[in-house]
Amino acid sequence: MKKYQDLLFDVDGTLFDFKKAEEEALRMTTEAYGISLDQEFLECYLSINRDLWKRFERGEVSLHTLLYTRFVRTFERMGIDIDGVIFEDDYQDNLGRGFFWLEEGESVCRRLSQNHDLYIITNGVARTQRSRLGGTSLGTMVKGVFISEEMGVRKPQKEFFEIVMSHIPQFDPSSALVIGDSLVSDIQGGENAGLDTCWYNPHCQRNDSGFTPTYEIASLRELYEIVGGAHK
Numbered sequence: 001m002k003k004y005q006d007l008l009f010d011v012d013g014t015l016f017d018f019k020k021a022e023e024e025a026l027r028m029t030t031e032a033y034g035i036s037l038d039q040e041f042l043e044c045y046l047s048i049n050r051d052l053w054k055r056f057e058r059g060e061v062s063l064h065t066l067l068y069t070r071f072v073r074t075f076e077r078m079g080i081d082i083d084g085v086i087f088e089d090d091y092q093d094n095l096g097r098g099f100f101w102l103e104e105g106e107s108v109c110r111r112l113s114q115n116h117d118l119y120i121i122t123n124g125v126a127r128t129q130r131s132r133l134g135g136t137s138l139g140t141m142v143k144g145v146f147i148s149e150e151m152g153v154r155k156p157q158k159e160f161f162e163i164v165m166s167h168i169p170q171f172d173p174s175s176a177l178v179i180g181d182s183l184v185s186d187i188q189g190g191e192n193a194g195l196d197t198c199w200y201n202p203h204c205q206r207n208d209s210g211f212t213p214t215y216e217i218a219s220l221r222e223l224y225e226i227v228g229g230a231h232k
Helices: 018-032 039-057 063-078 084-095 105-112 126-134 158-166 183-192 220-227
Strands: 006-009 117-122 142-147 176-180 196-200 215-217
Touching (some): 018 039, 018 084, 039 063, 063 084, 084 126, 105 220, 117 126, 117 158, 158 183, 183 196, 196 220, 215 220
Parallel strands (some): 006 117, 117 142, 176 196, 196 215
16 A cells, blocks of 8 residues: 655645635624625625636636635625725635634544644635634644745646645655645646645545546545555
């Protein structure tokens, strides 16, 4: 069985429950602005947000454009007279307070960190991600945190992973594993960099992406068998 030493984890949707954090941040922010968070508003925002994130992953828009466009467009479509840029800043503050682990996430990371080197690789907003990491025990388990906004490149770009690899001491590509829930950002990105990948797919979604992960898991506990017994 192949052994892995460096484990490169995505955060949102892999270790943290971003959906729950997003819902809570939206509730808090819309409430502060007197906006009704009904189904129509939610569907409108989520549709615009998903489209912008897909365009960001394809390199068609910058992260700044994504962030400061999504609520502007939502409010325009919903006929709401509120500054979407200012709203975004308040939303990010609330999102940064959302510290919600996915089931098994904390226990799996704690166990793996005993004999493996864990790193975070994320396309999230820097101030938000660092706030969330600082609010959980994950920050004490990882050796490093790599955030696209701070790096100037994003997953799945090969350059993102090249920077990550260059900053990990004595990095060996053959003993590194990329772990994430996104077939584009994580799996394609890992493939671009020549690294083995593990697709976290708890809902057993169909893979129509054209990218083939080295492994596919429905539970994070399956990583115990995959990563082997490599020791520091």
